[in-house]
Structure formats: structure tokens, C-alpha cells
Amino acid sequence: MLQKYCFKGAPPIQQTLAMRKYLSFYRNLMDSEEPIYFAVGLLPCYRLWVWLGNTLNTPPTNAYYTWKVENMGKKEFERISKREVKVPGLLIMKDVSIAKSEFVEGEKAVTKLQDYQEDPELFRYCTLPQILKYVECFTGPNIMAMHTMLINKPPDTGVDLFGPGKKTSRHPMHQDLHYFPFRPADRIVCAWTAMEKVHRGNGCLVVLPGSHHGTLQEHDYPEWEGGVNKMYHGVRNYAPDHPRVHLEMEKGDTVFFHPLLIHGSGMNQTKGFRKAISCHYASSDCYYIDVNGTTQENISNEVKELAVKKYGADSVSFQDTWALRGRLVQGERTSM
Numbered sequence: 001m002l003q004k005y006c007f008k009g010a011p012p013i014q015q016t017l018a019m020r021k022y023l024s025f026y027r028n029l030m031d032s033e034e035p036i037y038f039a040v041g042l043l044p045c046y047r048l049w050v051w052l053g054n055t056l057n058t059p060p061t062n063a064y065y066t067w068k069v070e071n072m073g074k075k076e077f078e079r080i081s082k083r084e085v086k087v088p089g090l091l092i093m094k095d096v097s098i099a100k101s102e103f104v105e106g107e108k109a110v111t112k113l114q115d116y117q118e119d120p121e122l123f124r125y126c127t128l129p130q131i132l133k134y135v136e137c138f139t140g141p142n143i144m145a146m147h148t149m150l151i152n153k154p155p156d157t158g159v160d161l162f163g164p165g166k167k168t169s170r171h172p173m174h175q176d177l178h179y180f181p182f183r184p185a186d187r188i189v190c191a192w193t194a195m196e197k198v199h200r201g202n203g204c205l206v207v208l209p210g211s212h213h214g215t216l217q218e219h220d221y222p223e224w225e226g227g228v229n230k231m232y233h234g235v236r237n238y239a240p241d242h243p244r245v246h247l248e249m250e251k252g253d254t255v256f257f258h259p260l261l262i263h264g265s266g267m268n269q270t271k272g273f274r275k276a277i278s279c280h281y282a283s284s285d286c287y288y289i290d291v292n293g294t295t296q297e298n299i300s301n302e303v304k305e306l307a308v309k310k311y312g313a314d315s316v317s318f319q320d321t322w323a324l325r326g327r328l329v330q331g332e333r334t335s336m
């Protein structure tokens with residue numbers, strides 16, 4: 001363990017007065033009280049770790065970076081999934097194959113946290129300098145975090161929980177620009193970070209290289225027998241023989257991609273959940289467009305319907321749903 005945390009030899013740490021007091025407090029508690037008091041006594045420590053994690057600027061080269069990423073983001077995901085914290089505006093989405101099941105609970109029932117921008121712990125991802133330094137190359141200095149997701153791709157093997165291999169964990173091939181009523185496309189970029197090793201077996205991202213040089217295509221629900229998740233539209237026509245690249249990634253690896261890039265993800269054939277966190281950024285100098293009469297009208301209607309149903313916002317426009325959710329992460333909020 002000492003080696004794992006990069007200690008060389010026995011650490012020459014001497015107890016200070018404060019440390020002695022701290023330890024003797026716990027020792028007394030253990031000696032004189034029921035075990036539950038000890039557990040309660042440790043609670044400030046639980047809060048302290050989170051505070052330390054948030055306060056320390058730990059770059060990916062630091063030996064504790066992986067530990068921190070693993071413990072902070074995943075812990076917050078668990079707390080949200082168990083409804084221990086309630087985050088304003090956040091949608092907790094279940095996979096379509098289990099949406100109506102009462103038997104799957106907690107984090108196993110959650111396929112995606114949509115719009116986590118009001119959760120300080122998760123939103124810290126969108127503000128990481130290590131990410132923003134690349135984002136800025138696309139957006140310029142005024143940066144908005146427009147769309148945030150933590151994706152918990154469920155197993156789709158047909159084992160116990162999810163029925164006989166419905167393949168609903170797949171994400172159809174699509175272009176993210178289909179969802180966005182703002183332009184120009186070249187000032188929008190997605191950062192997608194693997195929260196664990198992702199590979200073909202657990203449904204890594206699949207991309208059609210070069211497709212971002214094309215135009216926005218018509219999207220709709222694919223005709224999948226096992227059902228399709230809400231708003232998982234796919235490109236209607238793309239050349240089936242177009243070369244594909246599977247993005248196999250290590251935990252913490254991040255890919256940045258253009259909103260016209262045709263991409264999706266495969267089915268998760270493992271028994272574990274495949275987690276990734278993402279943010280779509282746009283320059284705050286972008287401008288909103290009217291999508292009525294365009295191929296984006298179908299998604300615009302679905303999003304407005306959802307805004308009415310979930311938030312009672314019946315006069316909200318498609319553009320407003322984005323303006324309300326967008327958060328400035330760097331520079332000035334000029335037009336978005």
C-alpha cells in the first residue's frame with residue numbers, strides 16, 4: 001500500500017500534538033461507546049476528504065489523480081442515484097428496457113444523469129483547466145458549458161436484470177449538432193472522459209472519421225426491435241461501408257469531438273456498468289438559430305414537450321431550454 005501511494009521507505013512522520021489529540025479522541029470513543037458513535041464520529045472526516053479533493057488542484061500527472069477521479073465523481077453519482085442529494089434541473093434517466101421495472105433500484109437503475117450543471121462536484125469536471133485548455137482551441141476564450149451528462153451504460157447481455165438481450169444499451173450513430181439550435185458548429189466541441197477502461201466489450205464510442213466535414217443529416221428513431229431510449233435519434237442514412245474507429249480508452253482518457261462527427265456507442269456485453277462523463281462546450285459568441293422547418297424540428301418538439309412535462313415551462317422555446325441550462329466557465333457571456 002505504501003508503494004502504491006508512492007511512499008519511499010518508512011515515512012518519517014512524527015505525531016504532532018494535534019494528531020495525538022485527534023487519535024486519542026477516536027481511541028476513547030472506541031473504548032467507551034457503542035460502535036455507532038465511532039461511525040458518527042468519522043462523519044466530519046468523510047466531509048473533509050471531499051473538501052480536500054475539491055480544494056487541491058490535482059493534475060493528471062499526480063500520483064493521487066486516479067484515486068481522486070475514482071472516488072469523487074463515482075461517489076457523487078452514487079449519492080445522486082440513491083436520491084441522497086437532489087440536484088435542481090437534473091434528469092435521472094433509466095434505460096428503456098427497465099423504465100417500468102420496480103425491481104431495479106439505485107445506481108443500477110440509472111442509465112444517465114442528464115444536466116448535472118447544478119451539482120458542484122460533477123460540474124467541477126466542466127471547469128478543469130486540463131480540459132479547458134483544449135476546449136479553448138475550438139471555442140476561443142469565452143466558453144459556455146451547454147450540455148452535461150454522466151453516462152452509466154448498463155449491461156445488455158440478456159443476463160438477469162435486463163431481459164433477453166434487448167440491445168437497448170446501444171447509442172445509435174448520430175451528430176450532436178442535431179440537438180443544438182446554435183451555431184457556428186466549428187465553435188462547439190464535446191469533451192468525453194472515460195471513468196473506467198472502455199473497450200468494444202463494454203460499448204466504447206464508435207466514430208466515422210472525417211464525417212465532421214459533411215453537413216447535418218436527417219435524424220430519427222432507429223427501428224430497433226428491443227426499443228430505443230427517449231431522444232436517442234440516429235442518422236437516417238450514412239454509408240454502411242464508411243470506415244469506423246472504435247475508441248478504446250483508459251480511465252481518465254478524454255476525447256474531444258466536433259458536433260458534426262457521426263458517432264455512437266455499442267452494446268455493453270459485460271456485467272458491469274460503463275461510466276463516462278461529458279460536457280458539450282460552445283463559444284459564448286455563438287448565436288441561436290430558428291430550427292422550424294428544418295430537420296431539427298422533431299427534436300425541438302420533443303425537448304419542448306419534456307420541458308412542459310417536467311418543469312411546467314409551457315412557453316419555453318427550444319433555444320430557451322439551452323440558454324437556461326448553459327453555464328459560463330471561462331471569459332464573458334457575450335451572446336448565449
Ligand SMILES: CCCCCCCCCCCCCCCCCC(=O)SCCNC(=O)CCNC(=O)[C@H](O)C(C)(C)COP(=O)(O)OP(=O)(O)OC[C@H]1O[C@@H](n2cnc3c(N)ncnc32)[C@H](O)[C@@H]1OP(=O)(O)O
Nearest residue numbers: 092093094095096099114179229230231232307311313321
Ligand atoms: C426549462 C429547462 C428545460 C430542460 C429540458 C431538458 C431537455 C433535455 C435535452 C436533451 C438534449 C440532449 C442533447 C444530447 C446530445 C448528445 C446525444 C444524446 O445523448 S441523445 C439522448 C438524450 N436524451 C435524453 O437525455 C433523454 C432525456 N430524458 C428524458 O427525457 C426522461 O428521462 C424520460 C422522459 C425518458 C423519462 O423520465 P422519467 O421521469 O424517468 O419517467 P416518467 O416516470 O415521467 O415516465 C414517462 C414515460 O417515459 C417512459 N420512459 C422512461 N424512461 C424511458 C427511456 N429511457 N426511454 C423511453 N421511454 C422512457 C416511461 O416508461 C413512461 O412511459 P409511459 O408510462 O408514459 O408510457
Ligand SMILES: O=C(O)CCC(=O)C(=O)O
Nearest residue numbers: 151171176264265276278
Ligand atoms: O457515451 C455514450 O455511450 C454515447 C454518448 C454520445 O454519443 C454523446 O454524448 O453524444
